[in-house]
Amino acid sequence: MASVNVYLTFNGNCKQAFDFYKSVFGGEYPYIGTFGEMPPTEGKELPEEDKDKIMHVSLPISKETILIGSDTTCEWVPHYKQGNNFSISINAESKEEANKLFNGLAVGGQVTMPMADTFWGAYFGMFTDQFGINWMVNYDDPAKMQQHP
Template sequence: MATVNVYLTFNGNCRDAFDFYKSVFGGEYPYIGTFGEMPPQEGMEMSEADKNKIMHVTLPISKETLLMGSDTGGEWASSLTVGNNFSVSINADSKEEADKLFNGLSEGGNVTMPLADTFWGAYFGMFTDKFGINWMVNYDDPAKMQQHP
């Protein structure tokens, strides 16, 4: 059975927002990483400001619920609209379930990142469904997952 969480997107103030949420909910970040910590991408230059932006952060809210987020930058920043800066994030239990959910929910919508293996070890993709809702589908293959510091 897949789990569903909210994924928030910010334009440079993700760390501030999550530090605020952490002050209210409590807890610790099991992972927080910046764009500067990503492996270099061929043909992509990144400004120093973008390198310090948050690539991904997770804050557990309960045993079942995670609040996740990141900053946007570069060419993506101009398309960020406050009020629509969130996605429904599904974490599937298998690659097959990820494919089924991704293909079913994205039908008639706009795939922005096809499902594929990622540098962080997950099978991941993003789309906007035919109703304008942003979705992320993720499968963390235990055999491929990297250990984060």
């Protein structure tokens, strides 16, 4: 069965927010990475001011729950709205389950990133459902995850 977590989006202060959450919940970041650390996108140069922004951070806050987040950059900044800056993140147990959940929940909605293999080793997609709720679906293939630290 899939696990469900909240994915928070920030406008440049993700690290500050997650350091605050970490001070309250405790624990450590299993991963924290910046946009400047990701591979270049063909035809797109990342603005210098976005390179130190957080691309992905996760903080386990219980045995079952992980708080996940990132900053917004480039063309996504105008769409950022404080108070509506979160998505529901589903971590599926198989690629088939990821496709089933993505295709089922996206009916009548708007796909913003189709399900696809990513540079970080996951099978991932995003959409806004027909009710305006933002979703992320992820499957971490164990074979691919061993290749990407």
